[in-house]
Amino acid sequence: MESLKEQIAGWPQFSYVQALAGWFVIWAALVSLPPGHTEQKNVIRTNMVHGAVATSLAVVTILTGCDSTFSTAASVAFFAVDALVMISNGRRQKRLGEKLDSPARAMDYAHHLIGAVYGTFLLFGQEVVCQPSCPAPNLYTYAQTNEFSTLFYGLYRLTRHPIAGGLFALAFFGSRIVFNFMYLVPYSWSHCTFSGFMAIAAPYQLLQVAWMFLIVKKVAASLTCGRKPKAAKVA
Structure with a gap:
């Protein structure tokens, strides 16, 4: 019986440009499904699908050691499509006079x-800044597993249920803080040049820390708001 890696090796192979174009069309079509990209719920669902797809492709790629072209293209194309949607919706909201959350959007x-x-860069130039002993396929594929938390973020945004919010906070902390700082950051530090680490890994990881800070701040605020002040005793 063929192994999963052997089966995947027999599938059609795509260049990065081909895979990027294909995924771009898929994400654009998905977010454009009725009621369209102007509907926030549609955008959230597309983000959730990407979270599931990116995590699944990354895990399969890591476990099989297969080429990461296809999995990398999936996320890069999604980020391009989602950025275009954000720009389009942002302009629309501005015309309607709606207030935008500038820090979060930035x-x-x-x-x-x-x-x-x-x-x-890591798909084509990882060997420039990292040692050849870096894990196959590349460090970006490991970072793609961070998108696991997006599933719970989407669930929270759709339901606004406190349990969904708690699950998101736990998923974010586990996938983007614990995993990154227990494995990905130390590995990058020990296998890549200092300049490479600072240019590639540091900005991304600092962004995760900033997001975690905002999540903790929001959770703390919600807990504080949920407490009812005790009634003063009447003498």
């Missing part, structure tokens, strides 16, 4: 830009 743009550049 962090999303930074995440998408870093993700796209990080993925493309």
Whole structure:
């Protein structure tokens, strides 16, 4: 019986440009399904699908040691499509006079830009800044598993249920803080040059820390708001 790696090796092979174009069409079509990209729930669902797809492809790629072109293209194309949707919806909201959350939006743009550049560079140039002994396929594929938390973030945004919010906080902490700082950061530090680490890994990881800080702050605020002040005793 053929192993999973052997089966995948027999599948059609795509160049990075082909895979990128294919995934771009898929993500654009998905977010454009009725009621369209202007509907926030549609955007959230597309983000959730990407979270599931990126995590699944990354895990399969890591376990089989297969080429990471296809999995990398999936996320890079998604970040491009989602950024375009954000720009389009942002302009629409501005025309309607709606208030935009500037800090959060700026962090999303930074995440998408870093993700796209990080993925493309590591696919082709990881050996420039990291030792050949770096894990196959590449470090970006390991970072793609961070998208696991997006599933719970989407669930929370769709339901606004406190349990969904708690699950998101736990998933984010586990996948983006514990995993990254217990494995990905030390590995990058020991196998890549200092300049390579600072240019590629550091900005992304600092962004995760900033997000975690905001999540903790929001959770703390919700807990504080949920407490009812005790009635003063009447003498």
